[in-house]
Amino acid sequence: MDIKILVADDDKMLRELVCDIIKKQGYIPVDACDGQQVLDIFFESNDIDLLILDVMMPVYDGWRVLKEIREYSDVPVIMLTALGDEKHEVLGLKKGADDYIAKPFSYEVLIARINTHLRKVKKERLAKIKVGEIIINQATHKVMVCDLEVELNRKEYSLLIYFIKNRNMVLTREQILFSIWGYDFDGDIRTIDTHVKTLRAKLLECGKYIKTVRGSGYMLEVDES
Structure with missing residues (x-):
């Protein structure tokens, strides 16, 4: 079963790190460096199973991207951001994110969160x-x-x-x-x-x-x- 995860972050090294983590779990990573690219990829491909989304990105920030996607899709969204205080975490969840992970993040925690959100996707797929x-x-x-x-x-x-x-x-x-x-x-x-x-x-x-x-x-x- 092919599971495709879109990783959105303007930090190239971080994107490559997260994509490598995803590959090692047997999933297919797709990366985007700004908000416009996230929306283009998401709506063009129509097969993204999970989105890992940074907040502070060029063109459109993560909040704008999340708002656009939530108008048409309930795909699981994990916010992965340096804005790690409680206020921003609550804001992200209120705006429709399914999870919120602050940078720097734990490798094990990221994998666990990804697999938790994909469990429902896999079950629905079968x-x-x-x-x-x-x-x-x-x-x-x-x-x-x-x-x-x-x-x-x-x-x-x-x-x-x-x-x-x-x-x-x-x-x-x-x-x-x-x-x-x-x-x-x-x-x-x-x-x-x-x-x-x-x-x-x-x-x-x-x-x-x-x-x-x-x-x-x-x-x-x-x-x-």
């Missing part, structure tokens, strides 16, 4: 999802609808997973676009409507779970009572 009459095996990407297997392409599968993980929530076209197609997608936003229409058709009678919210976007709504 788990079967059942929503209404839809069953998804995330390990094999096999999708069953009313006991029939349906074939979805990569974008349709990602779209279905995104709807399910955010079920009963209204998702704007912009949120869907950034989460599935990436931050720098320059195509027509109506491509979302086309993919939703195709996905509904492939989900057979379960296509009705995906509701159109006039003037806003879409929502996957299932009565699981």
Whole structure:
């Protein structure tokens, strides 16, 4: 199972050190040196499992980056920063960070925190999802609808997973676009409507779970009572 971790820090030596630690744990590191690069990589790749984020970075600082990411994703974020006082730690957690580690940090503590936050990611990646009459095996990407297997392409599968993980929530076209197609997608936003229409058709009678919210976007709504 490939786990990808984005390491964001303007200190090149520190980035290389953290990336080396990550590699030794069997994960795939990706590095960024400023806030703009973090956002570009995160939204373009759409496969980052955990983010290690410095606060004091050029272009956009860590707070701005965290705010942008939290509008579209609940990916685990560990703040790794020299601002180690209690006030900044509380601020980071309030702004949506999952953890906060002060520099200089302990090698063992960093590894333990990373593995703790990835435990849930690994479990979710392997788990079967059942929503209404839809069953998804995330390990094999096999999708069953009313006991029939349906074939979805990569974008349709990602779209279905995104709807399910955010079920009963209204998702704007912009949120869907950034989460599935990436931050720098320059195509027509109506491509979302086309993919939703195709996905509904492939989900057979379960296509009705995906509701159109006039003037806003879409929502996957299932009565699981």
